Amino acid sequence: MQKIPLVDVRAEYEPLIPRLExxxxxxxxxxxxxxxxNYWAFQEEAAAQLGVRRTxxxxxxxxxxxxxxxxxxxxxxxxxxxxxxxxxxxxxxxARRGATPVFAEIDxxxxxxxxxxxxxxxSERTRAILPVxxxxxxxxxxxxxxxxxxxxxxxxxxxGAAGVAQHGTIATFSFYPTKNLFCLGDGGLVATNDEELAExxxxxxxxxxxxxxxxxxxxxxxxxxxxxxxxxRVFLPELPGWNxxxxxxxxxxxxxxxGELVEIxxxxxxxxxxxxxxxxxxxxxxxxxxxxxxxxxxxxYTTPLHLQPSLRYLGYEPGSLPATERAAAExxxxxxxxxxxxxxxxRVVDVVRSAVGVPSRA
Numbered sequence: 001m002q003k004i005p006l007v008d009v010r011a012e013y014e015p016l017i018p019r020l021e022x023x024x025x026x027x028x029x030x031x032x033x034x035x036x037x038n039y040w041a042f043q044e045e046a047a048a049q050l051g052v053r054r055t056x057x058x059x060x061x062x063x064x065x066x067x068x069x070x071x072x073x074x075x076x077x078x079x080x081x082x083x084x085x086x087x088x089x090x091x092x093x094x095a096r097r098g099a100t101p102v103f104a105e106i107d108x109x110x111x112x113x114x115x116x117x118x119x120x121x122x123s124e125r126t127r128a129i130l131p132v133x134x135x136x137x138x139x140x141x142x143x144x145x146x147x148x149x150x151x152x153x154x155x156x157x158x159x160g161a162a163g164v165a166q167h168g169t170i171a172t173f174s175f176y177p178t179k180n181l182f183c184l185g186d187g188g189l190v191a192t193n194d195e196e197l198a199e200x201x202x203x204x205x206x207x208x209x210x211x212x213x214x215x216x217x218x219x220x221x222x223x224x225x226x227x228x229x230x231x232x233r234v235f236l237p238e239l240p241g242w243n244x245x246x247x248x249x250x251x252x253x254x255x256x257x258x259g260e261l262v263e264i265x266x267x268x269x270x271x272x273x274x275x276x277x278x279x280x281x282x283x284x285x286x287x288x289x290x291x292x293x294x295x296x297x298x299x300x301y302t303t304p305l306h307l308q309p310s311l312r313y314l315g316y317e318p319g320s321l322p323a324t325e326r327a328a329a330e331x332x333x334x335x336x337x338x339x340x341x342x343x344x345x346x347r348v349v350d351v352v353r354s355a356v357g358v359p360s361r362a
Contacts, residue, residue: 003295003296004294004295004335004344004347005335006298006333006334006335007178007335007336007337008337008339009178009337011337011339012182012238012242012337012338013184013235016235016238020184020231020234023038023230023233024227024231027226033226033227034225034226035223036226036229038229038233039057041233042224042229042230042232042233043055043057045233045236046189046191046232050159050164050166050191052165052166052191053193053194053198054192054193054194054195054198055189055191055198056190056198056205057187057188057223058187058190058205058222058223058224059188059223059224059225060174060175060176060187060188060222061174061188062092062093063222064156064173064174065089065093066093066096066097067204067205067220067222068152068170068190068201069094069099069128070204071197071200071201072150072152072169072170073127074094074097074099074127075097075098076097076098076099077099077125078097078126078127078128079099079100079102079127080094080099080126080128080129080152081102081104081121081126081129082094082101082104082129082131082154083103083105083106083112084103084106084305084307084316084321084324085106085111085134085301085305085327085328086134086154086301086305087156088308089156090130090132090154090305091103091305091311095310095311099127100125100314101305101314102121102123102126103121103305103306103314104117104118104121105322105323105324106321106323106324107323108323108326109266110134110137111134111135111277111327111331112131112133112134112137113131113132114323115143118144119144119147127149127150128150128151128152128169129147129150129151130152130154131144131151131153131154132153132156133153133154133158133161135274135275135276136157136158136161136180136246136271136272136273136275137161137271138158138161138162138270140167144168145167145168150169150170151167151168152168152171153168153170153171153172154172155171155173156172156174156179157180157275158173158274159173159179159239160181160240160243161270162269162271165191166193169192169194169197170191170194170197170201171190171191172188172190173188173189173191174187174188175188175189179274180239180242180243181239183228183232184228184231187228187232188222188224189224203216203219204217204220205222206219206221207219207220242338243272243338245338246273246274246336246338247267247272247273249273249338249340250271250336251267252342252345253276253334253336253349256345256346256349257349258278258334258352260358261280261349261352261353261356261358262286262352262356263279263330265277265278273336275298276334277300277331277333278331278332278333279327279330280330280332281330282355282356283299283329283330283331285356286355286356287299287332289352289355290334293351295335295348295351296335297332297334298333300331300333301327301328301331302328303328304321304324304327304328306320306321334348334352335348
């Protein structure tokens with residue numbers, strides 16, 4: 001029985017290995033290993049593809065969030081409104097700055113931030129709103145801007161999704177190896193149309209210094225590695241094609257009748273399907289059947305942030321965010337990556353069909 005992984009990153013980069021090796025050799029030959037030509041060039045190329053004025057490459061996606069919050073002036077005594085159905089780093093970065101995460105509900109259909117509830121959670125202490133473009137689905141953040149507060153877009157899972165980073169105050173990305181745009185290790189990016197914010201992030205990411213002689217702020221040591229920047233420059237032109245291949249694979253699941261068996265993610269223009277996340281009250285039975293068939297799956301954020309041990313001091317109780325908690329109890333992701341074989345998707349759907357007791361279409 002051939003196993004089907006949840007993602008196959010090697011399948012994406014394998015055809016590019018000769019170009020990656022050439023990029024590696026070039027970095028070795030130039031011996032400019034920190035903030036070299038690839039670091040600066042990638043920032044310009046990423047900005048062009050995102051449609052923003054400036055980007056700053058940093059060490060990872062979590063650092064990107066912390067740096068963006070710092071640049072916005074978020075600190076002790078402040079509140080930041082964000083969802084609880086997301087990866088821990090979203091709230092972790094807020095707490096790391098000494099601020100308080102204030103959790104808002106999600107839209108049950110999209111699992112993105114509920115805009116009305118987010119607005120209701122704003123107080124006189126709110127310093128920023130931090131929506132997440134979850135699983136690659138873009139959220140229109142423009143209504144949040146009408147609240148008169150900075151909007152920090154957590155776009156770790158959504159590089160290339162429609163409109164992401166173009167409307168908010170500042171946006172952050174992760175290049176962890178499973179992301180749509182990935183590097184061969186860790187990496188992150190901050191993007192903005194605000195030149196002053198970009199300069200502030202650039203300064204903070206390099207110990208608060210422009211020249212290593214004068215230190216104008218207490219900063220961080222968080223720079224995108226030169227070698228990873230070189231690899232990202234190989235991958236960046238491939239991203240539009242990869243994202244379209246993800247959308248094609250998502251459509252195929254629908255055409256195979258998966259939506260008759262479980263709740264599948266509603267499609268919309270610009271969704272880039274970092275993950276293909278479905279929902280079902282029968283999640284555990286489905287995942288057990290998939291595992292027995294050699295098919296990988298995953299359930300995400302099964303303990304949402306407001307119920308995490310490290311954040312108990314915030315005072316949230318079970319039942320305080322019902323839509324979030326239902327999503328945590330029902331979600332599961334199915335195999336999807338650019339170039340996933342159609343026959344693999346057919347096998348996935350057949351196993352799900354059997355698990356929920358629905359007869360075959362044939």
